Amino acid sequence: MKLWHISLIAIAATMTSRDSVAQSDAGAGRPTTIPPWVEVAELASFDAEPFPADKSRAPSLAEWTAAPRVRLTRTPQRIGCSAKRVREWVKIRCDEQTAGLRLIAGSTDGIALWVPEPFGDNVFGTVGRFSEIVFPVRQGDQRVFEIIRFEMGDWEGWGTTSTYLVEEEWLSGGAPQIAMMSR
Amino acid sequence: MIVRTPASDALFIADEDHRVVHAISLPAEVKPKRADFTAPGAPAQVVVVGNRLLVTVRQIGQGGGALLVLDRSGLDLKEAARIDLPVDAWGVSVTPDDKIALVTSAWSHQLSAIDLATSKVLWSVDTAREPRGIAVLPGADGASGYRAYVSHLVGSDVTRVDFGASGAPTLKRVELPAAPLLSPANTKLPASLGYSVVASPRGDRAYFPRVALGALGPSDWFGVGGVDVLSTDHDVPRAPRRSARATAHFADLVSKEMEQQSGRWLDGANPVMSARVALSQPRATVYRRKSNTLLVVDEGRNDLVELDALAMAPNLVSARTYGLSKKEDQVLHLPEHGAAPQGVALSEDEDEAYVFCRATYDVMIIKLSPGDGYYSVPPPIVVGLGVEQDKLHAGRALFYSATVGDVSGGLACAGCHPEGRDDGHTWHEVSFKNGDHKFTNFIAGTDLSSFSSRWGDIEMEGTGGVGYARQTPIIAGRLKAAGPYGWHGESATLEARLLAGFGLHRWEGGTDNKSMMGMYARELLPFVREGLTPPPRVERALTDEEQKGRALFESPTTLCATCHVPASEYTDRNVAPLKAFPARAGFSEDPVKGFKTPSLLHVGGSPPYLHDGRFDTLEGLIEYNQDRMGKTAQLSPDERKALIAFLRTL
Numbered sequence: 115m116k117l118w119h120i121s122l123i124a125i126a127a128t129m130t131s132r133d134s135v136a137q138s139d140a141g142a143g144r145p146t147t148i149p150p151w152v153e154v155a156e157l158a159s160f161d162a163e164p165f166p167a168d169k170s171r172a173p174s175l176a177e178w179t180a181a182p183r184v185r186l187t188r189t190p191q192r193i194g195c196s197a198k199r200v201r202e203w204v205k206i207r208c209d210e211q212t213a214g215l216r217l218i219a220g221s222t223d224g225i226a227l228w229v230p231e232p233f234g235d236n237v238f239g240t241v242g243r244f245s246e247i248v249f250p251v252r253q254g255d256q257r258v259f260e261i262i263r264f265e266m267g268d269w270e271g272w273g274t275t276s277t278y279l280v281e282e283e284w285l286s287g288g289a290p291q292i293a294m295m296s297r
Numbered sequence: 298m299i300v301r302t303p304a305s306d307a308l309f310i311a312d313e314d315h316r317v318v319h320a321i322s323l324p325a326e327v328k329p330k331r332a333d334f335t336a337p338g339a340p341a342q343v344v345v346v347g348n349r350l351l352v353t354v355r356q357i358g359q360g361g362g363a364l365l366v367l368d369r370s371g372l373d374l375k376e377a378a379r380i381d382l383p384v385d386a387w388g389v390s391v392t393p394d395d396k397i398a399l400v401t402s403a404w405s406h407q408l409s410a411i412d413l414a415t416s417k418v419l420w421s422v423d424t425a426r427e428p429r430g431i432a433v434l435p436g437a438d439g440a441s442g443y444r445a446y447v448s449h450l451v452g453s454d455v456t457r458v459d460f461g462a463s464g465a466p467t468l469k470r471v472e473l474p475a476a477p478l479l480s481p482a483n484t485k486l487p488a489s490l491g492y493s494v495v496a497s498p499r500g501d502r503a504y505f506p507r508v509a510l511g512a513l514g515p516s517d518w519f520g521v522g523g524v525d526v527l528s529t530d531h532d533v534p535r536a537p538r539r540s541a542r543a544t545a546h547f548a549d550l551v552s553k554e555m556e557q558q559s560g561r562w563l564d565g566a567n568p569v570m571s572a573r574v575a576l577s578q579p580r581a582t583v584y585r586r587k588s589n590t591l592l593v594v595d596e597g598r599n600d601l602v603e604l605d606a607l608a609m610a611p612n613l614v615s616a617r618t619y620g621l622s623k624k625e626d627q628v629l630h631l632p633e634h635g636a637a638p639q640g641v642a643l644s645e646d647e648d649e650a651y652v653f654c655r656a657t658y659d660v661m662i663i664k665l666s667p668g669d670g671y672y673s674v675p676p677p678i679v680v681g682l683g684v685e686q687d688k689l690h691a692g693r694a695l696f697y698s699a700t701v702g703d704v705s706g707g708l709a710c711a712g713c714h715p716e717g718r719d720d721g722h723t724w725h726e727v728s729f730k731n732g733d734h735k736f737t738n739f740i741a742g743t744d745l746s747s748f749s750s751r752w753g754d755i756e757m758e759g760t761g762g763v764g765y766a767r768q769t770p771i772i773a774g775r776l777k778a779a780g781p782y783g784w785h786g787e788s789a790t791l792e793a794r795l796l797a798g799f800g801l802h803r804w805e806g807g808t809d810n811k812s813m814m815g816m817y818a819r820e821l822l823p824f825v826r827e828g829l830t831p832p833p834r835v836e837r838a839l840t841d842e843e844q845k846g847r848a849l850f851e852s853p854t855t856l857c858a859t860c861h862v863p864a865s866e867y868t869d870r871n872v873a874p875l876k877a878f879p880a881r882a883g884f885s886e887d888p889v890k891g892f893k894t895p896s897l898l899h900v901g902g903s904p905p906y907l908h909d910g911r912f913d914t915l916e917g918l919i920e921y922n923q924d925r926m927g928k929t930a931q932l933s934p935d936e937r938k939a940l941i942a943f944l945r946t947l
Contacts, residue, residue: 281609295605297573
């Protein structure tokens with residue numbers, strides 16, 4: 115735990131405030147996104163293939179690796195997140211430094227939330243370096259996930275802020291929707 | 298309240314305070330022409346149908362309400378028809394084929410349909426308390442059947458009505474939890490200020506802007522104003538309920554670390570999401586199709602807020618706020634333009650919004666952002682309505698304003714006493730302790746977890762619950778007497794009560810600026826006495842039953858009139874030590890047992906009853922009263938009915 119203190123303070127030193135992040139679109143000093151941003155519009159929609167009627171087991175790592183990227187109902191522009199689908203399962207991965215994930219509302223059935231912890235000596239460079247949310251998409255779903263990031267405050271140091279919501283909804287009679295929304 | 302004509306050549310504005318429908322030519326930026334139509338009573342809302350205007354009038358003389366059909370030529374209006382309706386006609390909306398108008402009558406809680414070809418009332422039906430906004434779903438006609446949703450000023454449930462070109466309508470109450478993602482676990486929050494509702498262009502959603510009383514947020518003492526979205530396919534709320542415990546990964550660990558480093562102020566550490574936009578008093582709404590956004594006017598903060606209409610909970614995601622007010626006077630710091638926005642209309646191309654502001658009697662023109670991303674807002678353009686400001690001007694502005702820090706902290710008088718009526722809520726008066734600092738505030742709910750996650754542990758007075766029960770009273774028409782005021786009669790004068798309120802209506806019990814507070818109280822005082830219109834009462838002879846009820850009320854056996862003195866607003870203004878009920882769940886036992894006899898004016902329309910809101914109906918109150926207050930145990934069922942019938946006429 116001691117180690118954590120040191121590492122998190124170190125991160126703080128490199129964070130910019132929310133406003134300046136938002137305004138520095140030109141990206142002075144910010145790393146370019148790797149892999150390069152793929153226009154989500156070119157991808158097939160996540161619901162292009164019909165959803166299976168029966169429940170299946172969560173996909174294996176090999177299945178995820180082989181799956182193509184899909185487009186969600188909505189994704190904010192220029193965010194480092196991508197989505198994949200295998201059967202009724204969807205995985206949203208964000209290659210952004212992440213301070214945590216929460217399922218705010220809806221069924222926990224089958225969901226998995228993952229943020230890697232720091233490793234080795236380079237705690238500061240490796241803490242929360244990406245995040246993954248996995249969930250099944252089934253009729254009747256209404257889920258809300260929250261993605262939390264580190265942020266520099268204006269007057270009270272630094273901390274975390276809730277940055278995106280992932281809303282998954284499949285009301286009976288309707289089509290499934292998965293929207294990522296900026297907070 | 299404000300409409301643009303389909304040909305975009307004029308705006309029409311219903312101005313209740315002056316009993317006038319104002320007309321302004323468009324474009325309004327340079328020297329617009331103006332004309333006024335004097336209405337036979339206070340006009341509430343206006344819609345355009347072809348070359349005609351439909352205007353609701355709350356009350357004509359001492360009689361009922363009406364829908365006026367006005368023929369229009371240029372800016373001039375002429376009455377073509379007047380359709381009598383239940384009193385307090387307020388909201389109006391027409392079916393997509395322009396054949397039927399629906400009208401809500403707020404105080405008399407009726408919904409009426411009018412055949413516009415014949416100007417005949419097709420039906421009037423009873424609904425729940427204070428129906429206000431109406432959204433008729435698009436695409437329907439008389440053969441397929443129409444559907445509409447009705448918002449209510451008070452309460453979280455909404456009303457759905459299905460009807461055809463003829464025949465009786467079907468009404469259904471639809472449960473729509475207020476801010477379920479910000480609600481304490483397993484709690485259904487009450488809502489207030491449900492003035493408006495709009496449908497999406499496809500009719501698949503209905504949007505209800507309102508305040509969720511007791512919704513969680515680190516600084517949200519009164520709750521959170523937002524928009525609750527209903528999926529109309531199966532009348533399902535779009536936002537699910539917040540889980541009792543969030544399933545988190547990493548977040549709590551990081552938050553805990555940060556707490557030790559005083560990082561708790563950032564909302565990622567808060568187990569309850571905080572709203573991105575909290576409206577103080579949502580008042581009117583339009584749908585902006587080209588961006589799929591909702592434009593909601595916030596009466597209290599003088600803002601026009603643009604919210605994402607595709608989100609489950611639009612106020613939880615990023616939004617855009619356009620400030621409406623302009624210029625401040627040097628003494629009271631009230632805006633000279635753009636205060637108390639109450640109506641909004643869009644230009645044809647949806648690039649401009651026209652906002653009617655009730656405290657400054659002007660229309661503010663806002664250039665809306667062309668798309669996503671950053672947009673620097675040009676200052677709004679002011680179009681005056683050509684009415685002189687009266688002596689109540691500053692008091693009126695203060696009554697609606699949620700931003701004058703010496704008066705309130707985020708919620709105006711109009712937030713709890715909408716139109717001088719009440720919000721149907723029982724507030725918690727809580728005395729907090731923060732070290733040596735003690736202060737007393739109203740809060741809406743009992744869950745303090747998001748306060749303490751932001752501000753640290755909270756100490757408060759009282760046991761068994763959170764604060765003492767204070768049900769909001771109607772104030773319009775009830776403030777003639779010098780005093781005393783407050784449920785315990787603790788304020789000797791009205792001015793003293795207003796000053797006490799300035800402390801109660803904000804976090805930390807008010808400011809220390811006594812001279813400003815005094816000045817504000819002196820401006821508010823004449824407005825709350827003279828500027829508020831009491832709920833309308835239709836002048837008519839009492840029925841036999843009501844007369845029998847009056848005789849009982851005035852009889853020495855029931856004793857009602859000894860305390861509720863008819864000559865003085867049905868109160869003697871004395872504090873009566875009635876036998877106490879045990880404290881209601883969620884409230885602390887109030888150490889002060891005496892309560893001031895409340896005025897019974899308009900009592901029939903303002904449930905719940907008693908200082909703690911314990912009874913939802915007058916029937917319940919009389920049933921359980923026995924001989925606690927006056928004597929009712931001896932009354933037969935018919936006598937009780939008669940007594941209640943009389944109370945409803947007050």
